[in-house]
Amino acid sequence: MQYHLLGKSTLSVSEIGFGCMSLAGSDVDNARLIHQAIEQGINFFDTADLYDHGQNEVSVGKALQGHRSNVVIATKVGNQWRADGSGWDWNPGKAYIISCVEASLKRLQTDYIDLYQLHGGTLEDPIDDTIAAFETLLQQGKIRYYGISSIRPNVIREYVQRSHIVSVMMQYSLLDRRPEESAFPLLLENNIGVLARGSVAKGLLVNKPAAPYLNYSAEEVAGAAAAIRQESTPERDAAQTALRFVLQQPAVSSAIVGIRTPAQLEDAIRAVSAPALSDSELAALRLAVPINKYEQHR
Template sequence: MHTMAAATGVRRMKLGCQGLEVSAQGLGCMGMSAFYGKPKPEPDMIALIQHAVESGVTFLDTSDFYGPFTNEILIGKALKGIRHKVELATKFAISWAADGVTPVIRGDPAYVRACCEASLKRLDIDCIDLYYQHRVDISVPIEVTVGELKKLVEEGKIKYIGLSEASASTIRRAHAVHPITAVQLEWSLWTRDIEEDIVPTCRELGIGIVPYSPLGRGFFTSGPKFVDNLEEGDSRRYAERFQGENLEHNARVFERITEIATRKGCTPSQLALAWVQHQGSDVCPIPGTTKIENFKQNVAALSVKLTPEDMAELESLAAADAFKGDRYLGTVLTYKDSETPPLDSWKGE
């Protein structure tokens, strides 16, 4: 394993303190099946996943919500014969209400267990390496949800437990029940609000940090013009950051990032990704892509070296208020909404 990864230049890293080791960059698989326009052709996506694994990017990220379900089925097919080379992360907690528009978040024990069993079947595997609660159910004490996940660890159905978009206090309460290995959250040059509270909490507790959308949902790949090329049905078309004056303002910041990238001899997306990679040895971003060419560019970002001066320059450009527009539409819960009731209030099973 080590020699394969070393030969291709993708270093290995420890994620959290429980023993999970992953490639220092992962592969987010959501866009292959969901949210970013039509699902992509299955044979192409299987080829991409297998190429990633052979290249040393062995940390794959999916969820039962992507599709729903179709992304896990795709990953299951792609892993035939290479399961032993992969660290596989999937998630539970979100489903659609009957209207197909409203997300429903659940973290009650029966649901946790049912989701895990269903994901194991779809992925056609015996054990999930890293199982995240995709969003926090604010009606169920986090101790109850993690208590059930702990049972799944003891039964050998999952190896490690993660949380996604959880607040610092939720992370602390969860970690007190069973060690949390990783917290997944949005972190990029234009989403930095987690640096104040959540990143220090993870570091204090020895929890790995897995940034999703490190390329600003594609904005740092090609700048504002990428919005013109989005398919009908691509959720990004409606994001505040990609509208009108917000987009014009954000485009100006992108131009300055492009200037720095040119000076460093890399692309803006590689610069943005390298900035995330330089946040620390406990950080493993999971950029998503559906093209092998873009995948290769993302891996090449691992060899972009940024000096403290480069980092300072980027951070002054991308200060907390540098970009305009919310990162999500209002209906999507983020860590700011993730407080759960106290454990002694729980009357459920």
């Protein structure tokens, strides 16, 4: 396993991160899978208080008991479940964030969170108050670092300019190269790490039938998937090729992969040791579909 420092932080995170949202087994099953991931070198585990009404944090917390000093725990805040359970509302308020950390710490069975992330964000938010909440939690020692999970270039710029974020989680794949134009250069310049999610575009680059995705037609999606297959080799299958495309982007610190089964875990692990894409292979993939750009929130 390869490791990278996450932005300006001292957190050394595995090149493959474990996206815990996909966990769907019992606590025992989830723990078995998480322990297998740790044995394979994965040390970064990402969850959120939103997932399964907090039960995802509970299951992850149980699994990581006894491993706390060897892992990096990331969770997220900002989405508030309604009392009737019908859905959630966006709440980036200072008081809400500060109150939520206590519940996450309890569910995760830990005294501190390594990376606390704002689970979204808009320009209409009270951004300075939101930042003040994270800074307060830093001073209290309840979190070690903070970041945001956002695909909005205008929101990302505000946090780069006004806060001490060390990371941004965002979607990135061959079928979603929007960050290349709007975010990656800024984040590289400011030494802020990228946690990339959606590396296989919901499976469309690997094993799912072609369908429209973002601004791409089904035909264009099929072309991208065909290019991934074309550049795959016996030593690097389609999923690993799609992941290598993401991991070889200099801005990316870790690819966060949703893992639900041992087979998915092994696929993700093999991407780390798979042969790197050559310059010509990368160029061929980039030419497979027209690059897309953010049309909103610029």
